[in-house]
Amino acid sequence: MPTAPYLRDPLAQTDLTDWGVIPTMIEGESHTSGKLIHKGANGESECGLWLCTPGKWHCHVTRDEFCxxxxxxxxxxxxxxxxxxxxxxxxxxxxxxxxxxCTVHETVKKLYMIR
Structure with missing residues (x-):
């Protein structure tokens, strides 16, 4: 029977994985981290928690994303x-x-789903 991955109290999460600096920076150095809740077997979908520090960068969304x-x-x-x-x-x-x-003015934290 499949399980249902979940994340309780996302705002309180501090044990995040370092996901590095945004590679398309215009100004500053936005650093990202997060926690993966689920990733599809073939990488076709994923959802999780994402944190990003201030900065400005070119953004290209390569798959549908709800945030x-x-x-x-x-x-x-x-x-x-x-x-x-x-x-x-x-x-x-x-x-x-x-x-x-995208310009992050104050560190953002979001839940996301990519398909």
């Missing part, structure tokens, strides 16, 4: 000019091939 931002502030600006302001308790869906610039 629920729990803390921090960020601005996502699509290449078309559309602006998404992220504050705590913001949910957003970024479709595959979304491209733009």
């Amino acid at each position: 629920h931002f729990l803390q921090g502030r960020a601005t996502y600006v699509h290449e078309s000019g559309e602006v998404i302001e992220i504050i705590p308790d913001t949910a957003a869906f970024f479709p595959k091939d979304w491209k733009g610039v």
Whole structure:
């Protein structure tokens, strides 16, 4: 019988894995870390907790991603000019091939699902 992976109290999580620096930085040095809740057998989907420190970078979403931002502030600006302001308790869906610039103003923590 399959199990249902879960994460209790995501805001209190501090035991995160270092996922490195964002490779497409424009300004600063955004450092990421997180905790994987589930990854599909063939890597086709994953979900987890993601933390990112302040900075600005080029963003290209390569697979559909749903995010629920729990803390921090960020601005996502699509290449078309559309602006998404992220504050705590913001949910957003970024479709595959979304491209733009992300600026993290205050360290963000989010739950995400990629498919």
